[in-house]
Amino acid sequence: MSLKLLMGNEAIAYGAAEAGVQVACAYPGTPSSEILETLAALAREKGFYAEWSVNEKAALEVAAGASYAGARALAAMKQVGLNAASDPLMSLAYIGVKGGLVIVVADDPGPHSSQTEQDTRKFAQFAKLPVLDPATPAEAREMVKYAFELSENLLLPVILRPTTRTCHACQDIEFTDGAAPARPLTGFEKNQNWTIFPSLSARKHVWLNQQQEKARELFEKAEFNQLSIDSSNIGIIACGVSYNYVREALQLSGLKASVLKIGTPYPLPRGPVLELFRKAGKILVVEEQEPVVEDQVIALAWQNRLTVPISGKNDRTVPREGELNVDRVRAIIDKFCGREPAGPEAAPAPAPELPARPPVLCAGCPHRASFYIFKDAARGTDAVFTGDIGCYTLGAMAPLAAVDTCLCMGASITIATGLNRVEPDRRQVAFLGDSTFFHSGLTGLINAVYNSANITVVILDNCTTAMTGHQPHPGLKQTAMGPARTSVDIAGLVKACGVEYVRVVDPYDLKAARQAAEEALSRPGPSVVIMKRECATLAKKGRRRTINLKKCLNCSLCIGKLGCPAIRKGSGGPEISAKCFGCGVCAQICPAGAIEAAGQE
């Protein structure tokens, strides 16, 4: 027996390893990335396969293939990633699986680092797949093991949907050391039922609907749903992490209530809910995001001709946007119980004005130079800069302000193409990273070439997937499990797509990179500039720069144009702090040549 401090994502990975997972696939995305990182680190020792797939659709399809051959397989992603994987997901529900297939989709209410606040439980309902919602890292680990069993029992993929506060929370978790029991592989058996045809879909839809009731029955007995009865008239139903907030809020307020913890939001088990209806005079449903449990509870009450009042999102007692926490839930419960909401005891005096601290590109980030170069090269034109998902979305911040649009992974190129159809005389410049290019940029590039769009595509190749924690991708000789034999050359790939103007330049070399930018912008048809320079958080620091105040004109160009966190206004003029990475970009834009390498006279 050992005790480990594990993050929710690590706990999920350990749970999968304990369940004997054989194939695990993912594309990184906060807050889900550490699931595959942990699995990849365990893979060799435990004898399973783990990969970073090029996108979530690929991840789910690879996992599905493995499951067809009888293996236990897992695909992990964030909620937005499920949108990319929705095509295989919907069909897979009809086809079904053989080996247990667990799809872990991390939701981000808040949202802390996402484009949407969408609720994966709704997606599960839409796809008619059972979904589990853990309250804690320890429960997430147990749910993964249960989910594999359930998947094999129902022959359906099962979704585990943790939220940020489970994924990125740590908890002490007890382990009994021991290897997962070896699972003999049955292999893929040829059968017409693997090939989706309209006639098969029609038949399987009936089956899929029947499985909903089967899943509901299994959930009646699941230990993840727990009813604790109190003599009070109040009944609270809480789902996922909200359960923690409800428990703690009750403790803080001293109020009593019967509490039904729901860990299986869809299909909702009926037994415990009906039992709560018998005990409580009024019911409050507390869950984050959409009223998934609440709507099912209301339907159940109506079917059973129950008139107990039900509060939650539908009557706006619980907010439908944003993340819940103990304070918000306490106020909700107070109000629901007819109490004055407890104000903060001895509220502190209002704080003085605090500085805004938006995230910025790191000191030495090569993207800063790339944006600067293209802004400079396009000066005087009305070029539109379309952005994409990654660190470089931060190019939107002042002073660079070089991102005019950002929609979703891979959309920079296609949005630029669309804009170009309407404004053919304007230049559109699409920026995206190397990992994003492989994820879903390539399809857009082929489309742009095929349809002769007059756009420039800038691939910001920093040789990693930086924002999510430096995962490898096909452009590197590195996989999730270690060194790889081959890699895909981005420039060669772009040329093979039929792009005539392709240049690879170093963004730290402003002169050469600017020349490539100008040429690319002036060429008809699609042109591609690959700005290649390793991510500053992985590369070795160069020689620190300092400012020679004797030469400095105090023009503030270094501060006002670049926004580098290493350059600040000092008392006597600009200063470069110890954060300096030594990229030398500021020295190249200084009109007085006042920025020198440290130690230089």
Added chain:
Amino acid sequence: MKLDIVISGVGGQGSVLASRALARAAMESGLAVRTSEVIGMAQREGPVTSHIRMGDRLYGAIIPDRAADFLLGLELAETVRGLIKLKPGGTVIASLSAIVPVSVELGISKYDKDTLIQYLIEQNEKVFFLDLEELSRQSGHPRTGNAVMLGALSAFPGLPFKPEQLLRSLLSYLPQSLAEINRRAFEIGRRAVEVTLNDIN
């Protein structure tokens, strides 16, 4: 036993690592633990708040407002931002060092150090200031502020673990090559607070 600690700082200062060290030290004392932080867009330079909860019975990982026993501020303005989490009568250990964001250099927002220090003093009975930048420099490495801070915390009475336990837990997260420097940083932080605590008593 129940202890809630908040660490506020800026991405890149090692607050997440410090939260893990605290949690593991508490675990060794037989307490249940939970930690929570949000990472993502704030990897570098953005505000980071870590929550560490330890006790016999725990629910969620987020500390309610006005409930934390300690607020460890690795950066001055972020300490003020995190003050909403501290319970009345709780203890603040605040770094005097400012990490001035780019928004201030560009003239978009303001950073008034003296006002912030004054506010912290006025709002709290128990506030201890550390010159984190100087103290970590003394340890031999400018990026040991988190170790200095943990050392400072370890000087307070009533913690569920001994200073040696916390130090051992911290070192378990670091490569061997950084052990000596961090051990020194921890001691420097500890001594800095011990001197002040003795003056009070």
